[in-house]
Amino acid sequence: MELFVFVCAALMVLVGALGVVLRSNPVHAALSMILTLFGIAVLFVSREANFLAAVQVIVYAGAIVVLFLFVIMLLGVDRAEDLRTEPLGRIQRPLAVILGLGVFAVLTTAVVRARESFRFKGDGVQVANLQDPDGNIRQIARSIFGDYVVAFELTSVLLIVAVVGTVVLARRRKSDRTSA
Amino acid sequence: MNVPSFLAIDPLLDGDLLWTPLLIVLMKVLVVFVVGLVATMLMVWFERKAIAGMQNRIGPNKAGPFGLLQTLADGIKLFFKEDLLPEKADKFVFRLAPYLSFVPAFLAFAIIPLGGDFRDGNGGFVTWFGETTRVQLADPPVGVLFALAISSIAVYGIMLAGWSSGSKYPLLGSVRASAQMVSYEASLGLSLAAVILVCGTLSTSGIVDAQSSIGSWNLVATGVVPFLIFLVSATAELNRPPFDLVEAEQELVGGFNTEYSSIRFALFFLAEFMNTITMSAFIVTLFFGGPQPITIGDTTLDIPLIPNALEGTVWLLLKVLVFLYIYVWFRGTLPRFRYDQLMDLGWKFLIPASLGWFMLLAAQRLADDRGWDQWLVVPLSLAVIIIAFIMMQLAFRSSDRNREAEGVQF
Numbered sequence: 001m002e003l004f005v006f007v008c009a010a011l012m013v014l015v016g017a018l019g020v021v022l023r024s025n026p027v028h029a030a031l032s033m034i035l036t037l038f039g040i041a042v043l044f045v046s047r048e049a050n051f052l053a054a055v056q057v058i059v060y061a062g063a064i065v066v067l068f069l070f071v072i073m074l075l076g077v078d079r080a081e082d083l084r085t086e087p088l089g090r091i092q093r094p095l096a097v098i099l100g101l102g103v104f105a106v107l108t109t110a111v112v113r114a115r116e117s118f119r120f121k122g123d124g125v126q127v128a129n130l131q132d133p134d135g136n137i138r139q140i141a142r143s144i145f146g147d148y149v150v151a152f153e154l155t156s157v158l159l160i161v162a163v164v165g166t167v168v169l170a171r172r173r174k175s176d177r178t179s180a
Numbered sequence: 181m182n183v184p185s186f187l188a189i190d191p192l193l194d195g196d197l198l199w200t201p202l203l204i205v206l207m208k209v210l211v212v213f214v215v216g217l218v219a220t221m222l223m224v225w226f227e228r229k230a231i232a233g234m235q236n237r238i239g240p241n242k243a244g245p246f247g248l249l250q251t252l253a254d255g256i257k258l259f260f261k262e263d264l265l266p267e268k269a270d271k272f273v274f275r276l277a278p279y280l281s282f283v284p285a286f287l288a289f290a291i292i293p294l295g296g297d298f299r300d301g302n303g304g305f306v307t308w309f310g311e312t313t314r315v316q317l318a319d320p321p322v323g324v325l326f327a328l329a330i331s332s333i334a335v336y337g338i339m340l341a342g343w344s345s346g347s348k349y350p351l352l353g354s355v356r357a358s359a360q361m362v363s364y365e366a367s368l369g370l371s372l373a374a375v376i377l378v379c380g381t382l383s384t385s386g387i388v389d390a391q392s393s394i395g396s397w398n399l400v401a402t403g404v405v406p407f408l409i410f411l412v413s414a415t416a417e418l419n420r421p422p423f424d425l426v427e428a429e430q431e432l433v434g435g436f437n438t439e440y441s442s443i444r445f446a447l448f449f450l451a452e453f454m455n456t457i458t459m460s461a462f463i464v465t466l467f468f469g470g471p472q473p474i475t476i477g478d479t480t481l482d483i484p485l486i487p488n489a490l491e492g493t494v495w496l497l498l499k500v501l502v503f504l505y506i507y508v509w510f511r512g513t514l515p516r517f518r519y520d521q522l523m524d525l526g527w528k529f530l531i532p533a534s535l536g537w538f539m540l541l542a543a544q545r546l547a548d549d550r551g552w553d554q555w556l557v558v559p560l561s562l563a564v565i566i567i568a569f570i571m572m573q574l575a576f577r578s579s580d581r582n583r584e585a586e587g588v589q590f
Contacts, residue, residue, distance in 0.1 A: 025270075027270070027273065027340075027343060028272075028273075031273070031340075034336070050320060050321050050322045051321075051322055051325070051382075053322075054322045054325035054326055054328070054329050055325070057329035057332070057333065058325065058328050058329045058332050058369075061329075061332070061333060062328075062329060062332025062333060062335070062362075062365070063332065063362065066332075066335055066336075066339070066358065066362055069339060069343075070355065070358075070359075073339075073343055073351060073355060074355065136321075137382070
């Protein structure tokens with residue numbers, strides 16, 4: 001059962017990920033991304049991380065990809081030919097291949113090494129108590145608002161700065177309008 | 181509570197999967213689906229009849245007794261109409277979009293406790309064929325968040341329907357409709373947070389269980405304000421009057437009204453009414469005790485002749501009917517909002533108000549836990565919230581003045 005769920009979810013993730021890269025229509029690519037996000041949510045559920053799964057769907061599938069779609073639709077880049085206009089230099093493709101292979105190698109090594117050392121170091125990962133249906137949420141809350149509260153608050157400041165910056169940049173001043 | 185199995189903490193699904201539990205689950209799925217469809221059919225009839233009454237008309241009265249079968253007749257007509265596919269449409273997405281709005285409408289219905297015996301600490305369990313279970317298709321530990329996730333997925337149906345139609349008016353209409361839904365989801369979630377804070381659980385059956393008498397109904401326990409915010413946001417989220425400007429004749433129409441026809445249109449239509457029913461049931465679950473009977477003090481209003489296990493369903497039905505009537509009433513009486521008014525209401529009033537009320541409740545709970553003086557904490561937090569509100573209004577005013585000075589029109 002568990003294997004079956006994993007295979008299905010992994011297929012969703014992979015098909016979605018390939019779709020994001022390969023589909024030439026940006027809206028289709030965004031839809032493929034939703035498929036990937038759903039696959040990840042299914043994986044979370046199968047690991048009993050129900051809260052993470054729900055948040056994954058609400059935040060990523062429900063808000064962020066919707067914003068992507070807004071931008072794609074309103075900018076009118078939802079035509080396939082528009083994507084081809086960016087020139088790919090002669091060096092860029094080989095460089096991308098080398099870089100991709102490098103990242104892949106690093107990640108594989110990291111995973112393999114982590115598997116070896118996981119059981120023998122540290123105090124182990126703190127996991128939620130499965131007897132308690134809300135244990136997940138409690139554990140996450142303790143991490144975010146307890147251990148890592150400074151990082152969390154800094155991230156929120158970062159987001160606010162980004163929003164304010166966007167507004168300032170996008171705003172047209174009166175002097176610009178008269179000169180234009 | 182025993183160990184949560186795969187997704188549900190339903191004792192039915194604990195242990196090995198046997199034939200009886202499997203059959204019960206399948207039966208539940210079927211019942212929820214059929215009840216959903218029939219309820220939608222009756223809701224369309226009810227709305228037309230009630231609106232007709234408010235407008236001094238007769239309403240549907242030809243098909244079947246009292247015109248009850250009018251929706252069925254309309255449905256059959258829609259099914260047999262020609263199915264048009266616009267030439268410039270994105271074929272795949274155009275076909276996909278109706279299902280993206282139809283499926284979530286039914287999924288959300290799955291987590292609502294549809295009945296069961298909640299009195300005397302029974303926790304809503306009933307026994308069917310020797311198996312103890314809930315009268316609820318699924319009871320995930322994150323039930324309320326599941327509903328939010330589903331409603332955020334429902335946006336895609338509307339949005340993609342407009343985009344895939346391949347012309348600009350459906351696109352603009354669908355962008356407005358989905359912007360409205362995304363905006364009101366925020367205040368929906370924030371007012372819901374108050375309920376979660378009071379009940380201390382995310383599961384819908386747990387929330388119902390916590391509301392055993394009128395005094396502990398979340399309507400009272402959260403202090404009415406979250407309920408009002410939730411009701412308004414839910415109406416906007418459903419694109420129902422007075423927030424139905426996406427399907428107003430004078431406005432741009434919402435994505436699917438322009439190019440869709442035949443059964444695809446029927447699916448969108450069905451999803452809209454289904455969502456209304458689901459949202460009413462959700463409001464009842466969150467704020468009015470769901471299938472709990474009405475209890476004032478120690479006296480419980482008991483419906484005679486009906487066993488306790490069935491009584492919950494009757495109570496739920498009665499409470500949901502009240503809200504369905506309220507939605508029809510809104511449609512019959514309230515004038516439509518303008519788009520900028522809609523956005524102002526959502527972002528400048530409902531979201532700050534629900535956030536402020538949530539903070540107030542949190543402060544009160546904290547004071548309760550730590551044994552601080554309630555009479556000091558609550559007025560103090562109220563004062564802080566009022567100061568914040570005044571500062572926010574000042575900020576709005578100065579930004580309005582700036583915009584006017586720069587001559588920006590938005």
